[in-house]
Amino acid sequence: MYAYCQRVRRTLAEVLSDFSSARIPLDYLLDLVPELRPRQFSIASAAQVGRAVHPDQIHLCVAIVKYKTMMRRIRRGVCTKWLAMLKPGDKICHVKIARGTMRPPSSPTTPLIMIGPAPMRGILESRIHEGATDNVLFFGCRYRDKDYLYADEWAARTAEGCLTVFTAFSRDQVRRGRGRDGFGLYVQDRILENAVLVWRLIDERGAVVLLCGTSTKMPEQVAYALKRVFMIEGGLDAAEAEQYYAGMEKSGRMQTETWS
Missing domain, CATH: 3.40.50.80 (Nucleotide-binding domain of ferredoxin-NADP reductase (FNR) module)
Incomplete structure (x- = not known):
């Protein structure tokens, strides 16, 4: 299981291609495919002083996911590939801002x-x-x-x-x-x-x-x-x-x- 699937990062489509005789019912196959989950990225700009430092902007620092598997197949991140294709001026819907977990010191004198x-x-x-x-x-x-x-x-x-x-x-x-x-x-x-x-x-x-x-x-x-x-x-x-x-x-x- 590890050597065939996980180590080489085979996708479900590649497994089914290797075992073409497999006849999996469609409803069962769909159960194996999870829904696309929201991607979360850290905001790299200050929230409370954003208007003063970066007017009307929220800065994200995103690593574009792209690598080659041991089978020499190119893999790309679903969301980061899409982000990398955007052009200045493109509009994005369905964005949610969540409160971060980090809590810096309340006093500026605390290191x-x-x-x-x-x-x-x-x-x-x-x-x-x-x-x-x-x-x-x-x-x-x-x-x-x-x-x-x-x-x-x-x-x-x-x-x-x-x-x-x-x-x-x-x-x-x-x-x-x-x-x-x-x-x-x-x-x-x-x-x-x-x-x-x-x-x-x-x-x-x-x-x-x-x-x-x-x-x-x-x-x-x-x-x-x-x-x-x-x-x-x-x-x-x-x-x-x-x-x-x-x-x-x-x-x-x-x-x-x-x-x-």
Whole structure:
């Protein structure tokens, strides 16, 4: 099942093509085909200050899904392929805006540590509009030239003194021979490299940590890195670090939003 279907990502149509003698009743076949579900994308612009920063606009940061399977078949995302075909001026119906799950600090004096990709931009815009300057972003992607989105804006915010950015370009740093054990540099590595700063912001100043990204290994590895920071800089043992992290989650100071 895994080798034939999942590993090579065969579609239902391709399976039926391989087994042309199969005679599946139409009503049963339709039961196997799920309804097309709404696609959700993170808004990458500030909501409450949108009119001042981006008049009458909502910015989405969307990765266009296109890849080649092990059978050398091209696969495209149903919604992102459609989005990529739109032209300026095209109108889209059936759009719904849902409230996000991330809750940044209510006070601009409370530090914010953001770990994740470009959708953090909207949260940062709101924070800066409120006068917050203690903002730290750990931005991870594969290639600097291809994937480092909003790089100019991060640089401008850094020059203004309201943002500190730590980047990790995993594929670039593999080619250059850097990184942890030759496997590339990731955001969790940057967190450990800056353990003193992270611990000071979290423990001494009550920073809020927002983590977003894919729901694969990244959230677990970031959680492990933070617990290591608690042990190294805070002098906690493993059990105490787990308890400290759980307490942050319970109080809302550690928030995670992931997608598959």
